Amino acid sequence: MIAKKIIILACLFLVSNFILHPQQEVVMSIKEGMPLIHVAIPKFSVKDTSPEAKDAADILYKVISDDLKYSRVFSPLPKNYYNYIKPLDPDKILFNDWESIQAKLLIVGQVSKQDDKTIQFEAKFYDVKSERFIRGKTYQAEKSILRLAAHKFSNLMMETYGEPQIFTTKVVFISNRDGNNELYMMDYDGHNQTRLTFNREKDYMPAWSTDGKSIAYTEFKGGNARLYIYNPFEGKRKLVFDRGTSFGPCFSPDSKKLAFCSTEDESNSEIYAARSDGTNIKRLTFNKSADVSPSWSPNCREIAFTSDRSGSPQIYIMDAEGSNIRRRSFGGNYHDSPSWSPTGDMIVYVSRVQAVFDLYILNLRTDEIIKLTEGYARNESPGWSPDGRHIIFSSNRIGTIQLYSIDYDGANLKRLTSKGQNKLPDWARN
């Protein structure tokens, strides 16, 4: 039944695409991922009877459950499964019970009040089948940053399975919620939205440095569009380029280089690369067409970008020195904003058809294209999560421009912002 539905949907999809892009061959592929690891997360026990510890246990439980559900690595068991077995006794775990409800891993958490401000959270996880303790940690955190403690434990689980620790990474973006386009930062899940700049100038197109400590961005001020590198944690700022309109920065994954665009030569946008501190600027593209939106390959040997050298904006790849340029998007007449996946095999980009923007993923190995978003809206500015399983982007589907995340296969669409208009997200690698 489900298979039939998928076929019908796929047919509809293919037909609709044939109508919209007569020349574009669209092949849908359902990527076979690793099987999800089923995790049992019984409610965390509270060692003392303080209401603080109880509230903290609820928060920690919720954050860890949400993290693991989002991970596409782990899968928390449905809650009703727990009704079939005895409640957990942390001192005497009946692993057979947990195995009977198909848990591979069991998380045991205990929460207590350390003092008026601080909560102690002891978290462990076990392999159910072998009845073995795998890893654990005791976290002490002030009540205001309990979410961070929970994310750290989720990271510990990811690390154990060789996965990038994405749950403490931050997203930088532009918001006008306070009346002016300023830089903001938030957790990957949309919590802790924090304003970073108070300059009353218009800020634009931010990008994290590879270590997640600095942000390159454009500031529109006094008739200039200058590119800066700003460290919001130390409050230091450095000018990178002040000629022409400079924009669209992207740091290389090896943290050595910074690619960006500038219109300094005859008002034509070209791609430049500097050292990651902004020095030693070299021009990479030389032609009369517009070249924008550079994005490094994970091995830093290539750069994907947009160029209108064929007459319309299309996606190209060049070697990191600017040579060996080849076109990678065909059909359709408007493709832009490529972002190379950290796994190296995919490029997500925006395609415009009759003023509707949707995100597509190009598989570089198979040349297959997957349409990621659907909806009569402008979905744009896509960027990858550090593990390549999720994509953050902006969309005006609810009327205002907001940030969303979606998985690489189109699952789990989730809105992350709601105040003002929010756009141009960039997800830190660290």
Next chain:
Amino acid sequence: MKKILILSLSCFLVIAFFASCRKKVEETPPPPQVKEQPKLEKVEKPPVKEPILTEDEIFAKKSLEELNAEKPMMVILFDYDKFFIREDAKPILQNNADWMKKWETVKILIEGHCDERGTEDYNMALGEKRAKSAFDYLLSLGISSDRIKTISYGKSQPVDPGHNEIAWQNNRRDQFAIIEK
């Protein structure tokens, strides 16, 4: 007739002479007490002659903000996705060039803008191309290149917040800002 006139005049003179003599002899009565009524004078601001400023002096007096608020250089509009100078923009650019020729010290910034129906990235390049088109056109009309700077704002600064054809047309534009005079 003449005799009569002379006679009567001399009679009059004689009578007048006597009358005046009598007056001197008699004591004059004190003048009647009359309430004093000073003459009214309206006090007005002394008329100051307004100095007649020349156009140059008026221009020199204005700040850049005041000057820009008057929008002496008009906006030009573009077609969707395009950056060529439309026929309806040519007379506007001619006026802008004339104004720049009149005020030879003026330096301007041409801001290229786009509508929301292009992507953030590509619109930055397109906005700059729109600014460059106006730059080239002004050059062809004899304006020196060192008086003009260009910038692109992409679609980040729409002038019309709407989401319809009219708003999109209004937003696909070059604005001319005076940055020096």
